[in-house]
Amino acid sequence: MSPPTGALRGGHPALATALDSLEQGLDALREEGRYRHFVELERPAPGAPFVRIADGSGRVVVDWCSNDYLGMSLHPDVVEAASRALAEHGVGSGGTRNIAGSHLLVRELEDELADLHSQEAALVFTSGFIANDASLRALGSLLEGCVILSDERNHASMIDGIRGSRAERAIFRHNDLEHLRELLEALPADQPRIIACESIYSMDGDIAPLREICALAAEHGALTYLDETHAAGAYGHEGAGVAQSVGAAADVTIVQGSLAKGYGTLGGFIAGPASAVDSVRSHASAFIFTTSLPPAIAAAALASVRHLRSSSAERAALWQSVITLREAFAQVGVEPLPSESHIVPVLVPGAERCREVARRLLTEHSIYVQPINYPSVPRGAERLRIAPTPAHAPAHAQALARALATLLP
Secondary structure (H helix, E strand, O other), rough: OOOOOOHOOOOHHHHHHHHHHHHHHHHHHHHOOOOOOOOOEEEOOOOEEEEEOOOOOOOOOEEOOOOOOOHHHOOOOHHHHHHHHHHOOOOOOOOEOOOOOOOOHHHHHHHHHHHHOOEEEEEEOOOHHHHHHHHHHHHHHEEEEEEEEEOOOOOOHHHHHHHHHHHEEEEEEEOOOHHHHHHHHOOOOOOOOOEEEEEEEEEOOOEOOOHHHHHHHHHHEEEEEOOOOOOOOOOOOOOOEEEEHHOOOOHHEEEEOOOOOOOOOOOOEEEHHHHHHHHHHHHHHHHHOOOOHHHHHHHHHHHHHHHHOOOOOOHHHHHHHHHHHHHHHHHHOOOOOOOOOOOEEEEOOHHHHHHHHHHHHHHHEEEEEEEEOOOOOOOOOEEEOOOOOOOOOOHHHHHHHHHHHHOOO
């Protein structure tokens, strides 16, 4: 058993100094209003979009910030698939993919994802973050002399992977095609290049110009690495993402996605040419040394992917909820950012103020929205990141709009 913190502080002076330094850092976060407070929840209670606050009060509130965009975590087919796999295969996967953990269900999930994205192969990871970090880290280090051209607003998982690859980096201004072209033209024609971007940038809700980016990549012989995390399952006629919806899927070299948002389960994946996917499989430490997805989760994800390939009802209902919320905001004068996607951000500048508005929404209006602050967004651009789902009724949208109208100037 580890000694209590007090005992540690009473030990060697250097240890006490180190712990004091960490505590001072936490104090600075608290003073800035950026200290992260977790709201503990029980789901479902009694079912989406409701959650129960796990503080013993039994209070049920409306959740407006879940990443379960389509409500697939509660879909009967998904729940049944997980239950069946749990009964048949138990809880754990048995190990890493290399040692006892490469079970049939995860291989079937990879085959389904490769087929969905019309790619030669796919690889499943335990999270979307690890998928990005591991893949970009491996690809950037394996391609000798590689330059990775990265959108300035790419997710931390992509940034970490790019930095870890030690490849040369070139950062282009957000969604700026002319700047990307300038950077590409400044590089030798025979130098390996990867253009890395997201389809939907989840903090602003804007969408990348994918067809134009892919055209630039083709013109200059660059690979494309596309993060479809916030679009997977929710965009395209089969749920393959924004690239599918705009007709650019065939032009993307490697696509990355999450299984934890639109698909409502857990995990992440890449799909692409067999040589690229196998290279990541063979070299990415975060894949090689991580226990594989449990069978029940793989089965649930497989059921979700298959359902959303054949059903557009969930995507249609999502967009109806988005339209309804925007109309409710317009009626009371709440102005969200001009998002192009299903994500509806509302700016509340100032970390402390944003946190206070979120607190009052929860305590006074029984509405849960998590405040977003630095480093997820720049200082002064704090916001409430609102995510409508098919489960939100017009009455829920009107209640949120009225509450924000009373709390925002």
